[in-house]
Amino acid sequence: MELPALNGISYALTIDRENSIDKTQASEPDRFGYSSIHYIASYGGQRDTLPEYKRFAGMKLEIQVRTLLQHTWAALDRRLRYGNDSAVPTPIKRKLYRVSAMxxxxxxxxxxxxxxxxxxxxxxxxxxxAGKLKVAINKDSLEVFLQESTTVINLVSAAEASGLSVPTFSGKIDEDDQRYNRLIPLLNAAKIDTIGKLDAILNDLVSSFEEILKLFWEDDMPRLSLSVYALIRVLLYFSRDEFVRDVARRSGGFVGATRLRINNAYEQLA
Incomplete structure (x- = not known):
């Protein structure tokens, strides 16, 4: 049976495809909640030879994969506890069919x-x-740009070589969203509405970036961690575009020691 891969799980398990079943392919019209994929598996490779896994030797396990809404329907079905279709009162059955369809x-x-x-x-x-950067800035296009752009990769490498820590993404959705939400209002206020405009501003700073870093960051300072979003916000303070630079100084969002370092570096470059 052709089943979707179990990314992040199948490397540690041997999937018994003969006995696994995809119930999404054979479900009744009113059985939305049961449209899950059932994988039968066991520990494979060398794992079952390890002492802590020996007690599981020869045993099988079942993994059910379903969407959140499929699980919601299945949980509701269990809560109602109707043993079979004929046990469901007709008015309830009609409502359940409508809910299932929705x-x-x-x-x-x-x-x-x-x-x-x-x-x-x-x-x-x-x-x-491909260098085709006439793309509107949104959460996904900006994230991809920060991951794939050669300019950004080089800027991050230079920053880390100077002693800064620049994690690209934390992997924590709420944390990354917060960092994005700090950068995007600044880009909007500065009328940077395409990836191409942002790339042009950053490219203009490549030649002076090393000097900016030296003024912003000194070797004897405690190690500072800036997300890639925050690094872009810092660089906008030094844009060659006066309008962008003024907006960053008014709305960049930095306070305390970081803001003081930016201001000192800016004054020395001016």
């Missing part, structure tokens, strides 16, 4: 949106690599 429609739409986002990110990455 959940399935929403589930399909959300899946399509997720696939569309993945496709857009791939298109953004290809555009950045």
């Amino acid at each position: 959940l399935e429609a929403v589930d399909e739409d959300l899946t399509e949106i997720d696939e569309r986002v993945s496709l857009l990110r791939q298109e953004y990455a290809e555009s950045v690599k």
Whole structure:
């Protein structure tokens, strides 16, 4: 049976494909909640020879993969505790069928949106690599640009070589969203609305970036960690575009010692 790969799990398990089943392919019209994929698996490779796993030798496990809405329907079905279809009162059955249909429609739409986002990110990455940067700035296009742009990669490498720590992304959604939400209002205020405009501003700073770093950061200072979003905000303070520079100084969002370092570096460069 052709089943989707279990990324991040299958490396440690041996999937019994003969006994695994994809119930999404054979579900009844009213059985949305049961449209899950059931994997039968066991520990494989050398793992089952390790002392801590020996007690699981020869044992099988089942992994059910379903969407959040499929799980919601299954949980509701269990809560109602109707043993079979004939036990469901007709008025309730009609309502359940309608709810099932709505959940399935929403589930399909959300899946399509997720696939569309993945496709857009791939298109953004290809555009950045090809130098086609007339792309509107949004969360996904900006994230891809910060990951794929040679200019950004070189700036981050230079910053880290000077002693700064510049993590690209934390992997924590809330934390990365917060950093994005600090940068995007600044870009909007500075009328930087495309990836191309941001790239041009950063490219203008490449030649002076080393000097900016020396003025902003000294070897005897405690190690400072700036996200890549924050590094871009710092660089906007030094833009050759006077309007962008003034907006950054008014709305950059830095306070305390970091703001003082930026101001000192800016005054020395002026």
